[in-house]
Amino acid sequence: MKKLFKINHTSYLIATALTISAVSITACSETEVKAVDRVEEAEALARVKSLESQAAAIKKDMASNPSTKLTVSMPDESTIPDDEFGAAVRRGLQIANHTYKELPDNVGNQLNCTSCHLGNGSEAYAAPWNGMPGIYPIYRSRGGRVNSIQERINGCFERSMNGKALDLGSDDMNAMVSYMSWLSQDLPYGVSPEGRGFVKIDKNLEPNTDNGKKLFAEKCSVCHGENGEGQYNDDSSYVYPAVAG
Ligand code: HEC
Ligand code: HEC
Numbered sequence: 001m002k003k004l005f006k007i008n009h010t011s012y013l014i015a016t017a018l019t020i021s022a023v024s025i026t027a028c029s030e031t032e033v034k035a036v037d038r039v040e041e042a043e044a045l046a047r048v049k050s051l052e053s054q055a056a057a058i059k060k061d062m063a064s065n066p067s068t069k070l071t072v073s074m075p076d077e078s079t080i081p082d083d084e085f086g087a088a089v090r091r092g093l094q095i096a097n098h099t100y101k102e103l104p105d106n107v108g109n110q111l112n113c114t115s116c117h118l119g120n121g122s123e124a125y126a127a128p129w130n131g132m133p134g135i136y137p138i139y140r141s142r143g144g145r146v147n148s149i150q151e152r153i154n155g156c157f158e159r160s161m162n163g164k165a166l167d168l169g170s171d172d173m174n175a176m177v178s179y180m181s182w183l184s185q186d187l188p189y190g191v192s193p194e195g196r197g198f199v200k201i202d203k204n205l206e207p208n209t210d211n212g213k214k215l216f217a218e219k220c221s222v223c224h225g226e227n228g229e230g231q232y233n234d235d236s237s238y239v240y241p242a243v244a245g
Helices: 002-030 035-064 084-097 149-160 171-183 209-219
Strands: 138-140 145-147 238-240
Touching: 084 171, 145 149, 149 171
Parallel strands: none
Antiparallel strands: 138 145
16 A cells, blocks of 8 residues: 555656656747746755655654654744735635635535634644645545545535535635645645544443533523524624534
């Protein structure tokens, strides 16, 4: 399995290199290719290669030493660059925290991404997004095919948010991916961090909906509403967010 992954990856790199040189050759016959473009391409490829070997070393280390952990946290916002990419990162962060307000056509309930992906989508065990752009595309048994990060995001729009998919190439989709990419700056490419996904549910516990209902009425409904519907202001910002929907 591991070996196969490696071979596929190597051939992917070779294919990428070939594609890039093919593009350069075509371009060469028509216009002059700037030497600086070639240098940038070579640098980009070298960077992918070094990230991959870094990831391979960490994977090996993790296998032999389970205490090697990669933690997630939100990088300092001052590291968001002051350019077009930075503007996309900021837009992605804005969408994550105000999804139903920013994208009313795509959200069918009153949830934000961060209603579930806590702490700006960067909290361990609350399905953090750190590292995701280096982990996707991956095969998912739901649907039985390889999913891109954009498709995975749309999975949450369609199911978790009871809404509609965003256009895969839209500015807002690119903003969300840019934000996730910025969140991932301290993680190696292709390695799942500690705290990916949610806390595992203890399957030995017997679910008890009657007890849950009682506890919710006693401790939660005063703010979140009798049926978890939350309380909203006229401008549709929340006083207490919905926890159901
Ligand atoms: C109602 C809760 C909920 C909301 C709202 C929600 N998600 Fe999710 N999301 C989930 C769950 C549950 C998973 C699966 C986590 C797992 O695999 O353990 C998930 C997984 C993901 C993943 C993949 C994480 C991984 O580790 O592979 C991404 C990316 C993601 N969501 C993005 C989004 C974005 C962007 C939004 C807002 C547009 C959003 N989600 C809104 C519940 C939600
Ligand atoms: C005193 C009011 C209050 C009580 C009581 C309360 N909550 Fe909350 N809860 C809030 C507020 C306010 C937020 C939003 C925090 C934020 O914006 O970061 C919140 C957020 C949440 C969220 C995250 C959802 C989101 O959209 O951010 C969940 C889940 C949640 N509460 C569940 C519960 C449960 C379960 C209980 C009972 C055990 C409970 N809460 C009791 C006020 C309350």
